[in-house]
Amino acid sequence: xxxxxxxxxxxxxxxxxxxxxxxxxxxxxxxxxxxxxxxxxxxxxxxxxxxxxxxxxxxxxxxxxxxxxxxxxxxxxxxxxxxxxxxxxxxxxxxxxxxxxxxxxxxxxxxxxxxxxxxxxxxxxxxxxxxxxxxxxxxxxxxxxxxxxxxxxxxxxxxxxxxxxxxxxxxxxxxxxxxxxxxxxxxxxxxxxxxxxxxxxxxxxxxxxxxxxxxxxxxxxxxxxxxxxxxxxxxxxxxxxxxxxxxxxxxxxxxxxxxxxxxxxxxxxxxxxxxxxxxxx
DNA sequence: AGGTAAACCTGGACGC
DNA sequence: TGCGTCCAGGTTTACC
Numbered sequence: 001x002x003x004x005x006x007x008x009x010x011x012x013x014x015x016x017x018x019x020x021x022x023x024x025x026x027x028x029x030x031x032x033x034x035x036x037x038x039x040x041x042x043x044x045x046x047x048x049x050x051x052x053x054x055x056x057x058x059x060x061x062x063x064x065x066x067x068x069x070x071x072x073x074x075x076x077x078x079x080x081x082x083x084x085x086x087x088x089x090x091x092x093x094x095x096x097x098x099x100x101x102x103x104x105x106x107x108x109x110x111x112x113x114x115x116x117x118x119x120x121x122x123x124x125x126x127x128x129x130x131x132x133x134x135x136x137x138x139x140x141x142x143x144x145x146x147x148x149x150x151x152x153x154x155x156x157x158x159x160x161x162x163x164x165x166x167x168x169x170x171x172x173x174x175x176x177x178x179x180x181x182x183x184x185x186x187x188x189x190x191x192x193x194x195x196x197x198x199x200x201x202x203x204x205x206x207x208x209x210x211x212x213x214x215x216x217x218x219x220x221x222x223x224x225x226x227x228x229x230x231x232x233x234x235x236x237x238x239x240x241x242x243x244x245x246x247x248x249x250x251x252x253x254x255x256x257x258x259x260x261x262x263x264x265x266x267x268x269x270x271x272x273x274x275x276x277x278x279x280x281x
Numbered sequence: 282a283g284g285t286a287a288a289c290c291t292g293g294a295c296g297c
Numbered sequence: 298t299g300c301g302t303c304c305a306g307g308t309t310t311a312c313c
Contacts, residue, residue, distance in 0.1 A: 002306060034289070034308080058307075075307050076291075091291085116290045118307060159284065168308075175306055224306065225293085244306095265286070267304085 002073040004058060004140065004173030005216035006227055006235065010079050011055045013230030017081050017108045018050045018062070021098035024107060030093035034074060034120040037094070044123055045069070050098070057136050057172030066126050070133070074118025081230040082109040091115040110230075137172050140209050145171055147203040154194040154202060161197060162190035163264035165209065174209060177222055177244045180269045182209045184243045189277040190268045191261075196280040215240065243269035 002010065023045050031037035048064035055061070060079075062069040073079075083106060088095065094112040099105075112121060124130060138145045150171070157164050164170060166179045174182070183190050185208035188201055197205070216222060221235030224245065228234055242252050246269060247260035256273040 006306070072307080074290095075305070114290095115292065116305085116307095118289070157283080163284090166307095177306060222306075227306070264284095266307095 002058060002077065002221070002227065003175030003178055003216075004055075004213055005178070005219075005237065006221035007055050007058045007060060007073065007173075008217050009221040009229050009235060010073070011053055011060055014079055014081060014110060015053045017230075018053065018098055018110065020050065021100055021108060022047055022049045023064070023096060024099040025097040027095045027097075028093070029088065029095075030117070033093065033114065033117050034072070035122060037121060038123075041121075041123055049101075056133060057139070057168065058175075059133065063126065067123050068126050068129075069121060069123045070130070071112070071121045072119050074114060074116060074120070076116040076226070077112070077114035077119035078226075078228055079230050080111040080113060080228070080232060082111060085109055089113065093117070094121060137169050140171050140173050140213055145206065145210075147199065147206050150206055151197075151199055151202045154197055157194035159194055160190060160263050161188060161192045161194050161205075162268050164194045165205070166264065166266070171209070173213065176266045177224075177241070178209070178212050178216065180244045181212045181242060184270060184275060185212060187275055189275045190263055190270050191277060193280070196278070243271060245269065 026042040026045060028037055044067055048067055050062060050064055052063045053061065058072060060071040092111050092113050096110040098108045098110065138149065153170050154164060162179050162183060165174050166176065180190065182205065186201065186205040188205060216237040219235055219237035219240065220229055221227060222237040223234035224238065243258050246258045248257050251258055251271040251274060254271065254273045256271055258269055259272050260267060260269050262268065
């Protein structure tokens with residue numbers, strides 16, 4: 001499910017409810033996520049106060065005074081805020097209860113829901129950041145993701161540009177929806193060999209990746225079937241999509257039917273007129 | 282090293 | 298109604 005905009009939407013949704021509150025209780029109903037929840041998970045986190053919440057790539061980081069929670073939503077995960085302890089729904093695997101110090105105000109409950117269980121929740125000491133997080137590629141919305149950076153990486157790559165920009169070792173956060181959308185906006189055919197792109201095309205692609213991600217964040221992400229923000233509302237970027245999921249529908253720009261093809265094991269959508277394939281070499 | 286494909290898991294849509 | 302097949306927003310692992 002969630003790409004960068006959906007994770008960012010989730011982060012912004014939970015932040016105001018959790019900041020400054022203490023973890024009062026944790027109920028684990030299904031520890032078998034992508035990585036099993038450790039035996040000491042609850043013990044380490046009880047009574048910890050949330051100091052800040054970050055997003056890095058598609059990971060959410062909930063920092064407490066002495067621990068950090070790292071959470072990934074996988075394909076089908078979502079977080080939901082409840083203001084009372086409502087009955088657990090199917091696939092609600094973990095429920096956190098948060099409370100203010102004074103215990104006067106009402107508790108807040110955070111539900112981790114994930115039907116396919118490709119997501120995970122881990123916790124570490126605050127002083128330790130796991131290797132996989134340290135080694136992550138640049139954030140697409142940061143200044144370090146620019147034309148020079150992408151050009152230097154892509155000139156060595158022989159795979160299709162669509163597959164390349166989804167490679168989290170090159171740039172993080174771009175998933176299957178926004179890869180197709182950014183390439184459409186940049187007028188680049190998804191099968192173009194990465195090393196064949198001109199500097200102008202790459203410059204344009206960098207701009208469009210940033211543009212589509214920012215636009216999607218403003219709309220609260222894309223809801224294809226079941227993504228909801230922590231308040232239970234869908235994202236509205238689906239109505240802005242140009243190509244994703246639109247095979248055989250007329251292109252918004254030129255009316256040419258949108259094509260669909262599997263690239264790097266993932267469905268890929270493009271307009272054969274707006275994104276003509278240029279074959280070099 | 283880079284590229285490709287399978288694996289993890291559940292549920293919904295579709296065809297027969 | 299039931300059953301088989303395919304598909305789905307991600308990432309790791311194994312293999313060539």
